[in-house]
Amino acid sequence: xxxxxxxxxxxxxxxxxxxxxxxxxxxxxxxxxxxxxxxxxxxxxxxxxxxxxxxxxxxxxxxxxxxxxxxxxxxxxxxxxxxxxxxxxxxxxxxxxxxxxxxxxxxxxxxxxxxxxxxxxxxxxxxxxxxxxxxxxxxxxxxxxxxxxxxxxxxxxxxxxxxxxxxxxxxxxxxxxxxxxxxxxxxxxxxxxxxxxxxxxxxxxxxxxxxxxxxxxxxxxxxxxxxxxxxxxxxxxxxxxxxxxxxxxxxxxxxxxxxxxxxxxxxxxxxxxxxxxxxxxxxxxxxxxxxxxxxxxxxxxxxxxxxxxxxxxxxxxxxxxxxxxxxxxxxxxxxxxxxxxxxxxxxxxxxxxxxxxxxxxxxxxxxxxxxxxxxxxxxxxxxxxxxxxxxxxxxxxxxxxxxxxxxxxxxxxxxxxxxxxxxxxxxxxxxxxxxxxxxxxxxxxxxxxxxxxxxxxxxxxxxxxxxxxxxxxxxxxxxxxxxxxxxxxxxxxxxxxxxxxxxxxxxxxxxxxxxxxxxxxxxxxxxxxxxxxxxxxxxxxxxxxxxxxxxxxxxxxxxxxxxxxxxxxxxxxxxxxxxxxxxxxxxxxxxxx
Amino acid sequence: xxxxxxxxxxxxxxxxxxxxxxxxxxxxxxxxxxxxxxxxxxxxxxxxxxxxxxxxxxxxxxxxxxxxxxxxxxxxxxxxxxxxxxxxxxxxxxxxxxxxxxxxxxxxxxxxxxxxxxxxxxxxxxxxxxxxxxxxxxxxxxxxxxxxxxxxxxxxxxxxxxxxxxxxxxxxxxxxxxxxxxxxxxxxxxxxxxxxxxxxxxxxxx
Numbered sequence: 001x002x003x004x005x006x007x008x009x010x011x012x013x014x015x016x017x018x019x020x021x022x023x024x025x026x027x028x029x030x031x032x033x034x035x036x037x038x039x040x041x042x043x044x045x046x047x048x049x050x051x052x053x054x055x056x057x058x059x060x061x062x063x064x065x066x067x068x069x070x071x072x073x074x075x076x077x078x079x080x081x082x083x084x085x086x087x088x089x090x091x092x093x094x095x096x097x098x099x100x101x102x103x104x105x106x107x108x109x110x111x112x113x114x115x116x117x118x119x120x121x122x123x124x125x126x127x128x129x130x131x132x133x134x135x136x137x138x139x140x141x142x143x144x145x146x147x148x149x150x151x152x153x154x155x156x157x158x159x160x161x162x163x164x165x166x167x168x169x170x171x172x173x174x175x176x177x178x179x180x181x182x183x184x185x186x187x188x189x190x191x192x193x194x195x196x197x198x199x200x201x202x203x204x205x206x207x208x209x210x211x212x213x214x215x216x217x218x219x220x221x222x223x224x225x226x227x228x229x230x231x232x233x234x235x236x237x238x239x240x241x242x243x244x245x246x247x248x249x250x251x252x253x254x255x256x257x258x259x260x261x262x263x264x265x266x267x268x269x270x271x272x273x274x275x276x277x278x279x280x281x282x283x284x285x286x287x288x289x290x291x292x293x294x295x296x297x298x299x300x301x302x303x304x305x306x307x308x309x310x311x312x313x314x315x316x317x318x319x320x321x322x323x324x325x326x327x328x329x330x331x332x333x334x335x336x337x338x339x340x341x342x343x344x345x346x347x348x349x350x351x352x353x354x355x356x357x358x359x360x361x362x363x364x365x366x367x368x369x370x371x372x373x374x375x376x377x378x379x380x381x382x383x384x385x386x387x388x389x390x391x392x393x394x395x396x397x398x399x400x401x402x403x404x405x406x407x408x409x410x411x412x413x414x415x416x417x418x419x420x421x422x423x424x425x426x427x428x429x430x431x432x433x434x435x436x437x438x439x440x441x442x443x444x445x446x447x448x449x450x451x452x453x454x455x456x457x458x459x460x461x462x463x464x465x466x467x468x469x470x471x472x473x474x475x476x477x478x479x480x481x482x483x484x485x486x487x488x489x490x491x492x493x494x495x496x497x498x499x500x501x502x503x504x505x506x507x508x509x510x511x512x513x514x515x516x517x518x519x520x521x522x523x524x525x526x527x528x529x530x531x532x533x534x535x536x537x538x539x540x541x542x543x544x545x546x547x548x549x550x551x552x553x554x555x556x557x558x559x560x561x562x563x564x565x566x567x568x569x570x571x572x573x574x575x576x577x578x579x580x581x582x583x584x585x586x587x588x589x590x591x592x593x
Numbered sequence: 594x595x596x597x598x599x600x601x602x603x604x605x606x607x608x609x610x611x612x613x614x615x616x617x618x619x620x621x622x623x624x625x626x627x628x629x630x631x632x633x634x635x636x637x638x639x640x641x642x643x644x645x646x647x648x649x650x651x652x653x654x655x656x657x658x659x660x661x662x663x664x665x666x667x668x669x670x671x672x673x674x675x676x677x678x679x680x681x682x683x684x685x686x687x688x689x690x691x692x693x694x695x696x697x698x699x700x701x702x703x704x705x706x707x708x709x710x711x712x713x714x715x716x717x718x719x720x721x722x723x724x725x726x727x728x729x730x731x732x733x734x735x736x737x738x739x740x741x742x743x744x745x746x747x748x749x750x751x752x753x754x755x756x757x758x759x760x761x762x763x764x765x766x767x768x769x770x771x772x773x774x775x776x777x778x779x780x781x782x783x784x785x786x787x788x789x790x791x792x793x794x795x796x797x798x799x
Contacts, residue, residue: 123618197625201618231625235632243640243738251723252734254640271731276643280636 013551023133025125026551030132031111032445037136038103038434039518041094044143046511048091055079057497057504059487070151073172082172084486085154089173090146092157093181096288097188098139100427103434104295105230106135106195109223111445113199115542116220118208118559120552122198131198134191142184145177153177156484158285158336161255161277162262165247166269169262179248186241189234196234199227208541210561214316215580217540217565218305221319222298225326229287229294232330237284240277247272278340282333290329293393293426294322296433297364300386303440304368306538307383308375309576311566313367321360328357338406339413347406354404361397365390381455382536385436388463389429395467396425399474414484417477420470428466435462435517442524443531447548450524458516465510472499537577540565544581623773627780630746634784637742638791641735645795652727653796654715661793664707665785668747671700672782675775682761682768690771694758697778701751708744712737736792743788746781753777 014020024030054061055078062077073083114122122128145152150172155164159181168175203216203224216224243254253269255277260267301318305311312318334342334350368390377383399421402408412418435458442450481488481496488497534543541561545554559581567578570586578584616624645651655661678693715736719726725733757774760766 124622193626193629196629197622200625201621205616205618205621231629232632235629236636239633239636239640239742246722246734246738252738253723253730254644254734271644271648271729273644273647276640279643280640283636 027110027114027122033132034102034107038099041098045094048087053504053507057501081486086152090152100292100430108437113223119206123201127194128198131191131194138184138188145180149176153181161274165255182241182244189238192230192234196227196231218301219298222295225322226294229326233284233287240280282336286333287329289426292430296430299433299437300389303382303386303436305566306536307378309568312371321363324360338409382436382440384459385432389432392424392429415477416473416481419483420473423470443535448528449531454520461513468506539579623776652732653798654727655797667704671697675778679772679775682771691762698751698754
């Protein structure tokens with residue numbers, strides 16, 4: 001069946017355990033599965049960062065039990081330089097792909113996009129199920145590299161050629177480790193492609209009666225725009241990974257130039273281009289940054305509006321800005337390659353759109369700040385994390401102005417300045433977006449409220465802790481501290497070691513604070529106060545259905561939409577909010593300002 | 594249109610009956626897949642161009658365009674037969690639609706056979722993924738990767754044509770499904786129109 005009627009999803013209520021909880025076709029269960037995967041991944045990634053930070057602060061500190069992970073990588077429980085890089089690579093890869101892509105986009109998007117557009121499910125539930133399980137397999141393949149051969153690859157999450165393409169001669173993990181890495185990412189790309197197909201068709205085809213595109217909540221818009229980016233970005237990364245695998249297993253040399261000497265060996269490869277990998281990777285890699293952050297923009301807008309009790313200054317400008325971010329994100333990727341040996345004119349050409357892309361980002365921030373100004377914001381954990389997101393996004397974004405200019409980037413490139421920049425602007429900001437979404441939507445997802453006191457403690461510890469970790473990174477970078485060093489023995493780096501010690505302590509404490517969140521999550525799931533259908537007095541469709549939503553989301557009757565998504569504090573309305581499904585006539589609906 | 598306008602409109606029409614884009618989800622998914630696959634092929638062809646431009650003495654081993662012209666002709670014709678098949682299906686001519694779909698599949702198989710024959714010829718001359726007698730090894734790597742990726746698409750397309758055709762004949766699929774498979778087939782054809790000039794014609798011996 002594929003007639004034009006929008007609600008042609010047909011799978012009944014599952015009865016078996018496997019169909020209900022494991023190979024579920026229900027987008028809500030799949031969303032939770034993605035969330036659980038991201039949660040496991042983020043804990044793994046965080047523990048890896050702890051190990052790295054301890055090593056950076058106290059070079060010879062023996063971490064009890066570390067040799068169990070790798071007896072060669074951590075003899076006497078102290079990291080070898082190579083193993084430091086291997087852990088760093090896994091930290092980056094796990095965090096970028098399996099946390100920042102899966103949680104804000106795949107997890108929340110799966111759960112709430114169909115509900116917010118008023119659909120029973122996504123159009124292709126089987127694709128949706130496969131999307132999750134393919135992603136899960138990708139995660140297993142990646143993690144398996146810890147336990148085979150000489151461990152995971154040490155090439156960093158960008159896996160720059162030629163070291164990634166020449167095999168074991170380039171160091172531990174550069175043989176089998178890279179093949180597993182590239183396979184994992186290639187598999188991940190397929191999963192995301194299936195997800196993107198579902199997201200886009202859901203948004204365009206499955207909207208309920210009255211739900212015009214402009215009536216979609218900003219979170220739905222963000223997921224929609226993100227899925228369009230995912231559709232094309234991952235499709236370029238996949239062949240790049242396949243070519244990388246061919247370089248390893250089929251004897252080709254796409255990414256290896258002629259006459260390369262590594263570890264005193266002349267390599268048999270000839271004719272390839274190392275820059276080619278960077279072009280292919282960053283053509284994906286830069287949109288990927290926005291794949292991580294745009295859902296956060298949507299979630300934070302959604303949460304803020306609900307708690308401000310009034311719409312943003314402009315609904316449309318936010319949407320257009322997110323759209324421009326998506327388009328521009330494909331045109332700026334060369335700014336990662338300013339010092340890679342590109343033609344300097346290319347640097348100029350990439351620098352310009354990089355500065356331009358700050359305009360839509362700034363517009364979004366200004367709209368948030370302008371809308372917050374004078375509003376009576378309801379302070380709760382979700383809105384606090386939304387404010388935290390804005391703070392991180394600004395702090396991290398400002399350093400982007402420096403890095404966007406090739407002349408300044410020559411000095412700052414590959415220093416901790418860059419590491420501080422992207423951790424604040426895309427990593428921690430996106431994580432704050434995830435937290436905001438979690439505290440906001442947890443009641444709808446599970447039927448129980450999260451503990452507010454623990455939530456606020458979690459927020460303040462995370463907020464202060466994050467700045468303690470990442471602000472000193474900028475200082476380190478300006479002082480010339482190159483990234484990816486496992487120890488600082490040079491003269492000019494030695495005075496910086498106390499800063500590293502401070503960062504390590506902050507990272508350990510901030511990380512510990514996250515266990516408050518995990519405790520809150522698990523405890524509230526079973527023991528939390530029962531949640532009403534609309535605990536935050538929201539207006540969008542997810543609040544008009546039962547908590548938790550029934551299998552087909554809205555029960556017997558599909559919702560009909562009469563209003564814009566954010567009708568708060570409408571003059572003359574009976575309550576301070578008018579739900580999208582409320583047939584109430586509004587005489588003085590707030591116009592766009 | 595302002596939010597107020599939208600709200601008012603929402604009242605007056607009570608509810609828009611049809612979604613803005615009433616393309617069936619399956620067909621839209623195929624278009625989206627084609628967009629993604631275009632990015633994949635574009636990535637490969639750009640990689641080819643990048644390496645070709647940065648390699649002095651890029652080999653030009655092809656002496657004749659007879660074979661590739663024949664392959665192109667067959668593939669183009671198969672797009673036409675596909676079109677006739679879809680048209681027949683839309684008119685309700687079930688037998689005709691099935692016949693033309695199968696003819697399309699046969700053309701696809703013919704294309705694949707010619708292509709593999711050409712591959713075998715080149716392999717016979719000593720060309721592999723990592724070595725060839727004409728110059729830089731990257732020629733073989735890129736030639737076999739790009740044409741191989743395309744051949745993979747043709748093979749998948751033939752399987753899809755036969756599977757969808759049979760189910761259409763059995764009444765399980767409708768004309769729309771045939772059309773969606775057709776979209777894919779035309780896309781594979783279109784990609785070939787980029788592969789031929791870039792990979793074959795540019796590498797003709799002077």
